[in-house]
Amino acid sequence: MTAPRRQAALLAGGLVVVITAGLAAADVSPSTPWRHLYLLPVVLAGLRFGVAGGLMAAVGAVLAFGPFVLREIEGHGPTRAAAEGIVTLAVLALSGALVGSLAARARRQRERYETLRAVQRVLAAPAPLGRVAARLAAVLSRRLGVDTAGLVLDEGRMVAGADVLDPRSLAARVLVRREPVFVADAGTDVRPRRVVVVPLTSAGQTVGALAVERLGDVSREERDALVGVGAAVGLALDNARLVARQRRFAEELEHKVGAATARLAEMDRLKSGFVALASHELRTPLTALQGFSELLATRPFAPSEVRRFAEIMRGEIERLGRIVSDFLDLARLERGLAPAIRRAILDPAPLITGAVELFRRTRTTHRLELHVEGALPHVDADADALDRVLKNLIGNALKYSPPGSCVRVRARAVDGVIAVDVDDEGPGIPAEERARVFEPYYRVRETAALGPGTGLGLSVVRSLVEAHGGTVRADAAPGVGTRMTVILPALP
């Protein structure tokens, strides 16, 4: 018993003794108005200790005042004073029970609200659900005035108040049946251990179970209140989960928006670079064309010299054509369209050999090796598109390899596909950038200075290969350099 409760008990008992002593000393009749003073300790005990306290004080008052009434009856028979005394005894008994009952009910109601507030406070603190459940169990145990409280959440996967959930336990039974259970005695103690398990509900769903145990009585009112607490805790838990989920979603969204913004900024930067680069790329052949055409128009040249100028101009025009083709393909890609291809059944070997031979003739600064392993099966493909793919890859390999190095092209049939490797001995592509070289406008920073380019070639390659149902990837070549591998489905 706490000190304030002990003081209240002593005060109530002391009042009964003092009032009785006063009445006895004054030798009053049972109808004396001073008899109403007994209501003081009775009401005090009822307010402080509830029904039990009110009744005990009432019994004490009845025991103390009873002899006055009995003496009146013994001495004078059933007089008016005796009747008033008997009524007083009844009023005292009723007052103790009534005041105690009302006080207990009000106290329980207040405790219920305070419990719900405490539950809300626990749930408001951001923490993992397991820790929240443990805190909730402790708060409920303290607030509900029980010996132990436990929670079962997530269909028994999370337990607070015990180590594990026994599948034959009362809590497991409540999770299945979704109805409160009251057991008058667990049979585990000298005193009866009352057990109440109620479902935690939210929107008609059972989200867990709340179990409380007490060595002592759990009244029907308390059990009904526990069902209400279970519903409130279930709802609060569900809300807390929703808030946590919303918070996670907001964080994920923020992360994604941040990544997208960064990507857009990067794209913007790349596009700006591309515009400058494209202008330069277009200007170079145009300048050459302008210069040679002016020379041819203003000065006489020998026929051999005119042919040489014409060859140069044709080369620049082809370069312009390639750049414009890349732009057109990119424009289609950005609109979400696949490149336009015209399929036909063809033998890939002559295409590969032709592309390699073309570069052998024009780029004599490098060695070009071709290995075609066995007979290649036919493919259903656009010959022009495949030619562009091969020339792009071989051209890149030559562009980024030092003069005198070797570029190897190897074609073979493997498990229903045709694989074409283009290996160079250049500086290679850092591992973290290999996936990005196929993005539009992207150029590897370390090798961008080694040759002109728009950053569109490989993205066009990938779109063309994928339009044929194939794949392309960049790897480190054995030893040094880069290996580009194109895989195309072969016809059976």
Added chain:
Amino acid sequence: MYAIARPWEPRPGGLLSGAPLPLLVALGVLTAGAGVLATAEAVPLTLAHALGAGGAQGALLATAVAWAAPRGGPAPALAAAIVLVGALGATLAPFGAAAYLAAPVWLWRQRARLPGLGLARASAGLVAAGAVLGALLGAHLLVTASLTLGYGVRAPALDVLAPWLAYDLGGNVLTTEAFVRGALFDRVQRRWPFGGAAALVTAVCLARYLVDPLLPHSLEVAAGAVFYLTLLSLGNCWLYWRSGSIVPGVVAAVAFFVAYRLLHVVS
């Protein structure tokens, strides 16, 4: 935690399961037979009283022992026999009332084998509370009965009080508390709320005392018995509820009956 971590199984058996029925029937026959013999004046009245009281109180203690002991505990028949021998000894031998003390001594020696009675685990505070409860009710009884109802209070002479004290301690109070609180209330409180359980066993307790032939047959005494025994029984239920032991209740009842024996109403 029991509700979560342990398997739940419905309680086996009913409220009265495990009672030693053959023994109770035999003791019932003995008690009824004593009544018949007394009516027919076939045996001395004191002997018939001893047989009747010993049989009835033996039945109470035997039931308490049967319910309070786990399998392999003391034999209920032995408990009944000890009470019966105590009652006969008090009647037949000079200073024979001391034979009543055999029952509490035997129970105390068997306390480890009778966990349901809680003889070994009463807290000193609750034993003191029991003494205060019994003393208060007893004092109130003396004041009320002597000042208002005209019953005299006699001086506490040891030769008069000692046999009564032995009877109350070893027969009357002990067997009643063992059965009503240690057996019946212990079972009922595990099924019903405290209020309901206390009301039921208080009714049983009142019935036990009101049918006792030793209670003087007058309305005011019966009314007083109902009043005080109701309060005493409710108080003892609360003491057992808190302590799980019959010792505080025995102390309270003995204290009350000591006061009762001081009244001239007692024959």
